[in-house]
Amino acid sequence: MIPKVISIGGNDVAEVAIGGTLPLAFLGGPCAIETRDHALEMAMRIGEICARLDIPWVYKSCYDKDCRSSENSFHGIGIDAGLDILAEVRSTCKIPVVCDFSDAAWAAQTAEVVDLLQIPAYLCRQTHILKAAGETGRPLHVKKGQFMSPWNMKNSVRKIEATGNEQILLTDRGTFFGYNMLINDYRNFPIMLETGYPVCFDATHSVQMPTSMGNVSGGQREFIPHLVRAAAGAGINALFMEVHDNPNQALSDPNTQLDIRYLENILSQAKAMHALRQDLLQEWGEDRVHLDD
C-alpha cells in the first residue's frame, strides 16, 4: 500500500500536508470555542510555539459539544457564532482550521469555513455523517471510536471513499478498557495505516476517563507526555492535543486539556521522536519481522 498524503488548507492560509515521510504535523486548540477573544489569543499563542519549532499545524476548536455527559454541561457556542469565530481565526492567523460536527445537516455549512472536517469518535461509523462529510470534498479527520477495532475503521474509510473523497486522516484517541477507562493500543497505528491513509494520535482524549466523575469525564493529564513520546515513536503522521491557557476553568474537557505552558516542551519531544524514528527506518530499513514475509 502506497502511503497517501493529504493536503489541508492552502491558498489564503498555510498548507499543511500530512502523511508518508513528511514531518510531524500538529492539530490543536481549545476543546470548545469559548469566546472570540479567547479563540484568537489561543491561536496566536499556539501559532508562535509552532513557528518557533517549525511544526506545521491546524487550529482546532468546536462550536458544538454534543457528547457531554450532562444536560447541564456547556454544549457549545453554536454553529453560526462558532463558524464566524473560526473564520476570523483563519483569516487573522492565516492557518487552516478543523472543527467537528455531530449532525449530518451541519456538514456543508461547516465545510464552507473549515479546512479539515472532523468526525467525532462516537459517530465514526454513522453512515449519514460520513457520507455528508465526504460529499463536502473537504479533507476529513475521522477519530476511531473507543469501541472500534482499528481494522474495522476500514468500513468507515470505504463509506467515505464511496463519495469520491480520498482525503482522510485516521486518529486513535484510546480504546475502552472496561468502564470509565481508556487504554492506548499502539498496534492501532500500523493497522490503520494499512488503509493507506495517514494516522494521528489524540493524546489529550486518550488520557480521558469517560464520565468517571458521575456527570463529567475525568482524566489523567500527567500521562500525556509519556503517551506522546511513545506514539511519536510508533509511527504517527500527526499529533492532536487540546490546549488551553487555563484547563481547570475550561468550559469543556477541563480534566484532559493540556496547559499551554507545557505545549512547547511536549511538541519539541514529539518532533524529535518522530524524526528519530524516520532516521532509524532510513538507516535500518522498514520493520520486517513478520514470519509470512
Next chain:
Amino acid sequence: MSTSTTSRTIADILLPPEAIPVMPPRTLVKEALERMSASKLGLACIVDADGRLIGLFTDGDLRRLLLRSQKPLSALFADDIIDHARREFTSVSPGTSIADALNLLQEREIFDLPVLGEDGRLEGLIHLHPALRALLGE
C-alpha cells in the same frame, strides 16, 4: 476418454463469470467467503478494473491462512481478499481441449482452472465436476 470429449474444447463446458465468485481486490475476506459459499465453489477469482484475473483464493488457501495467521478472526475478516490471494496460478485458454484441461487438473491436483482470454481477462472457469460430466458423455 471418448472421441467426442477430446474434440470438444473447454469453451463448451466452462462456467461463465456470472456463475462464479468474481470480485475486485478490495473485497473484504468476509464478503469473499460468503460469495464463495453462495456459489458453492471453493475459490474466489479476483479481477482488476479491466476484468483481468490478478489473484485466486481457494478453500485450501483459507485452511492454510487459518493455521498460519495469529490475527483475531474479526481482523482477518476485515482484510482485503487480495492480501491473501495467490498471484501465481494455473490457467488455460478458451481453445484448450477438455482432455488437456482434465489432464492439467489431475497433474496439478486441483479442482478448478480459470479460463483466460489473450488479454488476461477472465472468461470463465473449468470446474472438475462439469468436466467429468463431459468426459462421461452426459
